[in-house]
Amino acid sequence: MEEKTKAKIMDSRKxxxxxxxxxxxxxxxxxxxxxxxxxxxxxxxxxxxxxxxAQIQALEKVELPLGILDITxxxxxxxxxxxxxxxxxxxxxxxxxxxxxxxxxxxxxxxxTIRAAMDSIFELGRPASIQLAVFIDRGHRELPICPDFKGKxxxxxxxxxxxxxxxxxxGSDQVLIMEPTRF
Amino acid sequence: xxxxxFNQRHLLGIDHLSASEIDLILDTADSFxxxxxxxxxxxxxxxxxxxxxxxxxxxxxxxxxFEIAAKRLSADLINFNSSVSSLxxxxxxxxxxxxxxxxNPHIIxxxxxxxxxxxxxxxxxxxxxxxxxxxxxxxxxxxxxxxxTIRQRFGKxxxxxxxxxxxxxxxxxxxxxxxxHQKMGNPVNLVGPPSLVPLEFERMGARVFYDLKAGVKDVxxxxxxxxxxxxxxxxxxxxIREYRRLFEINAEVFATAAPDAIIMHPGPLxxxxxxxxxxxxxxxxxxxxxxxNGIAVRMxxxxxxxxxxxxxxx
Numbered sequence: 001m002e003e004k005t006k007a008k009i010m011d012s013r014k015x016x017x018x019x020x021x022x023x024x025x026x027x028x029x030x031x032x033x034x035x036x037x038x039x040x041x042x043x044x045x046x047x048x049x050x051x052x053x054a055q056i057q058a059l060e061k062v063e064l065p066l067g068i069l070d071i072t073x074x075x076x077x078x079x080x081x082x083x084x085x086x087x088x089x090x091x092x093x094x095x096x097x098x099x100x101x102x103x104x105x106x107x108x109x110x111x112x113t114i115r116a117a118m119d120s121i122f123e124l125g126r127p128a129s130i131q132l133a134v135f136i137d138r139g140h141r142e143l144p145i146c147p148d149f150k151g152k153x154x155x156x157x158x159x160x161x162x163x164x165x166x167x168x169x170x171g172s173d174q175v176l177i178m179e180p181t182r183f
Numbered sequence: 184x185x186x187x188x189f190n191q192r193h194l195l196g197i198d199h200l201s202a203s204e205i206d207l208i209l210d211t212a213d214s215f216x217x218x219x220x221x222x223x224x225x226x227x228x229x230x231x232x233x234x235x236x237x238x239x240x241x242x243x244x245x246x247x248x249f250e251i252a253a254k255r256l257s258a259d260l261i262n263f264n265s266s267v268s269s270l271x272x273x274x275x276x277x278x279x280x281x282x283x284x285x286x287n288p289h290i291i292x293x294x295x296x297x298x299x300x301x302x303x304x305x306x307x308x309x310x311x312x313x314x315x316x317x318x319x320x321x322x323x324x325x326x327x328x329x330x331x332t333i334r335q336r337f338g339k340x341x342x343x344x345x346x347x348x349x350x351x352x353x354x355x356x357x358x359x360x361x362x363x364h365q366k367m368g369n370p371v372n373l374v375g376p377p378s379l380v381p382l383e384f385e386r387m388g389a390r391v392f393y394d395l396k397a398g399v400k401d402v403x404x405x406x407x408x409x410x411x412x413x414x415x416x417x418x419x420x421x422x423i424r425e426y427r428r429l430f431e432i433n434a435e436v437f438a439t440a441a442p443d444a445i446i447m448h449p450g451p452l453x454x455x456x457x458x459x460x461x462x463x464x465x466x467x468x469x470x471x472x473x474x475x476n477g478i479a480v481r482m483x484x485x486x487x488x489x490x491x492x493x494x495x496x497x
Binding site for chain 2: 072
């Protein structure tokens with residue numbers, strides 16, 4: 001599907017402030033950083049998680065464990081796909097048992113990805129808690145899921161797409177709203 | 184969402200796959216290796232799908248490997264055992280498969296002594312067909328798990344030299360591996376007694392050697408095949424003792440291969456016939472890794488095959 005940029009919502013300075021605030025809020029909510037771990041959802045959530053981890057390290061001088069989660073095998077629409085989606089790596093080399101987990105993604109939309117991620121984490125053990133951090137909340141939830149920490153709430157139309165661009169993958173830091181050229 | 188782009192409905196042989204499709208299966212298998220390291224070795228990807236294991240030849244490792252793979256993906260699995268089935272009562276292969284299909288399986292994994300049996304099934308069956316070995320033709324998942332093992336060890340699958348040693352004539356493992364490595368552009372040496380390594384294989388692009396030392400010289404991978412006495416391999420050379428003297432891989436011969444060469448074997452092993460025990464158990468041997476990778480590769484194949492979506496099917 002072809003799409004064009006409808007609007008630029010955030011630039012690198014705004015994003016930096018949002019990352020700093022989210023990291024601060026995570027620390028505020030979790031006094032004991034020792035039992036805290038971050039899990040980023042493939043693929044963009046992983047980069048968002050790395051940013052947050054770096055911020056927390058700068059603020060608190062602790063290096064939180066960071067896991068990478070691919071939720072493909074836990075999607076609720078696999079049986080509807082003719083071509084199964086590509087499976088990326090899951091790398092969680094710490095025990096989730098009794099840990100406070102902050103699940104991190106770039107955008108939350110319907111909430112189905114987060115549902116799949118939670119199911120996947122519970123297969124690995126029983127965490128003490130799961131909190132959700134997303135950089136953009138774009139609305140249109142189809143499940144009772146609400147982020148605990150967010151960079152920005154951004155109301156969108158369903159047909160639009162939110163593109164969180166990060167310089168380590170996309171060359172620059174910005175948040176764009178994309179819309180299809182034909183629909 | 185990035186779709187896998189895998190466009191095969193069946194896995195009949197390596198011959199039908201492109202090099203990039205092989206890479207994709209191995210990438211997917213790499214992701215599935217992790218699932219088997221979890222406490223709960225199960226993901227719901229194929230929940231509600233049914234896989235039938237239809238084995239007309241004895242097999243423990245391949246059959247159980249497919250079984251574990253299907254179960255780790257949460258598929259339901261039926262083992263169809265030909266020795267106690269109605270085939271003994273004279274039912275044809277086609278009728279057997281049509282009967283099984285009345286139960287709406289999604290994937291049929293078949294092993295049969297007749298080359299081409301899996302392809303024959305695709306002419307009338309609605310399920311995805313996976314070849315788990317057909318006669319002397321192909322055994323694609325074995326070649327794929329070998330390739331995954333090679334890739335893990337060398338970090339690549341291209342630019343490597345391979346020697347396959349033993350009963351090439353009766354080996355579907357050798358054939359599938361030969362085809363795979365040719366697709367990757369790797370030179371393949373076939374080594375064994377003239378009666379078991381027909382020169383026709385040179386037409387398929389391999390080099391034929393009747394001398395073990397010459398055949399394994401400077402190769403990165405030595406793939407030993409089992410002497411298949413049940414297939415009458417013993418009729419093709421004078422004695423096991425002579426075979427062993429000429430074609431058993433031991434430390435001395437193996438030393439002429441490349442410095443970081445590995446040794447592979449599809450199993451089951453005839454220790455001290457085709458492979459010296461100390462070599463089979465050495466750190467250069469990746470035989471147990473091959474078995475382990477079999478599960479991940481078969482999970483990848485079961486996952487990637489292009490099934491009809493449930494909506495389309497019902």
